[in-house]
Amino acid sequence: MRNLFRSRIFRYGVAYTGLFFLSSILVVGVFYFALFQSVSEKLEDRLLEEAAWLKEALSAVDLSQTVERLNFYIADHTGNPGVYLLLNAQGGKVAGNIDLVPEVTIEQGQIKRFIHQDQSTEVMEVFPEEAYPPLRLMATVVDLDQGYRLIVGHNFHDIDQIKAEVFPVVIKVLLFSLLMGLAVAVFLARRLNRRLEIINRSSLGILEGRLETRMKLTGSGDEFDHLSRNLNRMLDRIFYLMGSIKGVTDNIAHDLRSPLSRMRSRMEVALIADRSVDEYKDILADTVEDTSSLLTTFNALLTIASIESGAGRDDFQPLDLAKLGADTAEMYHPVLEETGHWLKTDFSGDLKMTGNPNLIIQALSNLLDNAIKYTDTPCEIVLTIRRHGTSLIVEVADAGPGIPAAFREKALQRFTRLDESRTRPGQGLGLSLVQVVAEVHGGTVRLEDAQPGLLVLLEFPCLDGH
Amino acid sequence: MNVLIIEDDKQAAGYVGKGLTESGHTVSVAHNGDDGLMMARSGNFDVLVVDRMLPDSDGLTIIKTLRQEGTNTPALVLSALSEVSHRVEGLTAGGDDYLTKPFAFTELLARLEALVRRANPEAAVKEYQVGDLHLDLLTRQVNRAGNDIDLQPREFNLLAYLMQHAGQVVTRTMLLENVWEYNFDPQTNVVDVHISRLRGKIDKDYDTSLLKTVRGAGYMLEKP
Numbered sequence: 001m002r003n004l005f006r007s008r009i010f011r012y013g014v015a016y017t018g019l020f021f022l023s024s025i026l027v028v029g030v031f032y033f034a035l036f037q038s039v040s041e042k043l044e045d046r047l048l049e050e051a052a053w054l055k056e057a058l059s060a061v062d063l064s065q066t067v068e069r070l071n072f073y074i075a076d077h078t079g080n081p082g083v084y085l086l087l088n089a090q091g092g093k094v095a096g097n098i099d100l101v102p103e104v105t106i107e108q109g110q111i112k113r114f115i116h117q118d119q120s121t122e123v124m125e126v127f128p129e130e131a132y133p134p135l136r137l138m139a140t141v142v143d144l145d146q147g148y149r150l151i152v153g154h155n156f157h158d159i160d161q162i163k164a165e166v167f168p169v170v171i172k173v174l175l176f177s178l179l180m181g182l183a184v185a186v187f188l189a190r191r192l193n194r195r196l197e198i199i200n201r202s203s204l205g206i207l208e209g210r211l212e213t214r215m216k217l218t219g220s221g222d223e224f225d226h227l228s229r230n231l232n233r234m235l236d237r238i239f240y241l242m243g244s245i246k247g248v249t250d251n252i253a254h255d256l257r258s259p260l261s262r263m264r265s266r267m268e269v270a271l272i273a274d275r276s277v278d279e280y281k282d283i284l285a286d287t288v289e290d291t292s293s294l295l296t297t298f299n300a301l302l303t304i305a306s307i308e309s310g311a312g313r314d315d316f317q318p319l320d321l322a323k324l325g326a327d328t329a330e331m332y333h334p335v336l337e338e339t340g341h342w343l344k345t346d347f348s349g350d351l352k353m354t355g356n357p358n359l360i361i362q363a364l365s366n367l368l369d370n371a372i373k374y375t376d377t378p379c380e381i382v383l384t385i386r387r388h389g390t391s392l393i394v395e396v397a398d399a400g401p402g403i404p405a406a407f408r409e410k411a412l413q414r415f416t417r418l419d420e421s422r423t424r425p426g427q428g429l430g431l432s433l434v435q436v437v438a439e440v441h442g443g444t445v446r447l448e449d450a451q452p453g454l455l456v457l458l459e460f461p462c463l464d465g466h
Numbered sequence: 467m468n469v470l471i472i473e474d475d476k477q478a479a480g481y482v483g484k485g486l487t488e489s490g491h492t493v494s495v496a497h498n499g500d501d502g503l504m505m506a507r508s509g510n511f512d513v514l515v516v517d518r519m520l521p522d523s524d525g526l527t528i529i530k531t532l533r534q535e536g537t538n539t540p541a542l543v544l545s546a547l548s549e550v551s552h553r554v555e556g557l558t559a560g561g562d563d564y565l566t567k568p569f570a571f572t573e574l575l576a577r578l579e580a581l582v583r584r585a586n587p588e589a590a591v592k593e594y595q596v597g598d599l600h601l602d603l604l605t606r607q608v609n610r611a612g613n614d615i616d617l618q619p620r621e622f623n624l625l626a627y628l629m630q631h632a633g634q635v636v637t638r639t640m641l642l643e644n645v646w647e648y649n650f651d652p653q654t655n656v657v658d659v660h661i662s663r664l665r666g667k668i669d670k671d672y673d674t675s676l677l678k679t680v681r682g683a684g685y686m687l688e689k690p
């Protein structure tokens with residue numbers, strides 16, 4: 001129950017119900033009073049009309065006939081009983097259906113409401129029992145000849161009675177709506193909490209180490225399903241990254257262990273016996289070279305990390321991919337000659353863009369490097385740079401063994417080397433670096449089949465039209 | 467050369483200092499920014515090695531302050547951050563070169579020597595001569611022992627840079643930055659291949675080699 005009161009949804013529900021209740025009271029109250037106001041105005045109009053009619057009817061005849069006419073009128077109206085009292089100039093009763101003269105003084109054309117304590121039998125006969133006593137009167141006066149006055153009154157007991165009957169009903173309806181509102185609030189809170197509870201429990205499961213836990217979907221496609229689906233996607237992504245970090249850690253350990261253990265055994269062997277200065281120098285020089293390969297690995301990692309953090313973006317400048325491509329080709333020309341590969345370049349269209357030239361030439365050089373490194377027999381390498389719509393596309397195709405489709409995504413991961421023995425040179429960072437360079441420029445890398453060989457597609461968007 | 471190292475990591479400063487001393491240079495060390503600034507103001511140093519992150523101040527601020535005061539001793543900024551933007555920031559603040567940690571000592575030494583040489587330019591050089599190798603910057607002619615050598619434009623620039631720094635170690639990174647004007651780490655040592663081609667043209671047919679490989683460091687063009 002405490003949970004229920006803490007529930008945000010329940011609180012909203014209660015607040016809404018409260019507001020609804022208050023506005024209902026207001027609406028019903030206004031309606032209630034307006035209704036009775038209009039009813040009593042109608043009654044007053046009717047009373048004045050009747051008084052006017054009586055004045056006309058009674059003034060037309062002389063006094064003796066007046067009493068007769070009035071008695072006749074009263075007798076004729078027993079079904080709709082009014083109060084009639086004809087007084088002489090001294091204020092004594094001449095005729096009428098009540099005995100007691102009201103103490104209230106009323107002028108002609110005026111209406112007064114008062115309680116009339118008249119308990120005469122005559123009155124008891126005229127009015128139904130429940131309306132009596134006392135009489136609740138709405139009365140006016142008609143002035144006649146010779147100081148005679150006729151008091152005409154209506155009992156507004158009826159209105160009071162309707163009021164008395166309607167009021168509890170109104171209260172009951174209001175209370176019922178309040179209870180219904182609260183019930184709906186509880187129901188909604190319970191129901192929504194149950195949905196949230198499923199998500200909460202799944203999160204707790206993950207916290208407790210059951211990493212494969214996922215949020216259950218109800219299949220209704222509602223916002224909870226939507227949230228759950230996104231959370232599941234996020235979890236999938238996190239666990240994918242966790243997995244790849246683990247893979248990376250294993251691979252780093254392997255890559256760093258080899259040069260380290262090589263250095264260690266070299267130095268251990270050096271310590272076994274006394275050696276000449278030249279021998280020591282050689283051993284140290286070899287060690288220095290091993291450390292520089294370690295440094296290279298670390299630097300490559302740091303570079304990837306810093307590019308990923310967007311650092312290179314500060315150095316973005318207008319550049320011409322054709323120039324970068326030509327520079328890379330020129331730089332690799334002697335390397336290609338040594339290995340026996342031959343490079344075909346094809347740059348076409350306007351290849352200007354905005355980017356970091358150092359990062360892009362790093363990517364181009366890594367791609368050429370890979371093409372040379374992973375093709376065992378010399379073959380043709382094609383470097384194409386072209387414009388495609390608003391994008392610039394760099395393609396590096398080799399005619400080597402290529403990468404099977406299933407391994408292409410893995411090949412872009414850090415420290416991945418597709419030869420499990422990890423005997424080829426390199427840190428397995430080349431393509432990852434290409435990928436982060438592409439990403440920092442808002443672009444993408446795709447590996448495809450060059451038939452035969454590997455085709456790497458590097459796409460840079462040129463949003464600024466360059 | 468007379469070097470001032472401003473570096474709070476005492477061990478790192480010690481190694482660098484020892485390396486420089488053993489390479490025949492004079493070394494002073496300051497372990498914080500205030501001492502470093504005070505010592506640098508004396509102006510008796512040929513070059514400063516300034517760590518970017520000091521406990522009491524930013525290495526770049528020290529260099530900026532010195533430049534405003536009119537001390538133009540060239541400086542090399544050491545930065546633990548490999549971000550390219552920080553490199554650029556280091557240069558525009560008046561530092562003359564930068565190096566990111568972790569670095570190889572030989573790289574540091576080579577860059578310091580290049581910095582000092584750059585700070586003391588020889589009057590308008592038109593040609594270089596190392597042993598019997600001659601390079602003319604105006605006609606872009608190269609000959610050795612009287613024989614013309616035909617070089618590609620890039621090879622010419624490469625040789626010119628090596629000759630400009632004759633007798634000094636020049637690292638691969640320095641060559642990439644100055645000859646190709648790019649700053650990146652090629653996986654295959656592209657520079658080595660270019661050097662070996664250049665060597666084929668200037669050294670192969672002669673008894674003495676001028677272009678030497680310095681193991682673990684880079685290259686040096688030197689009189690035999």
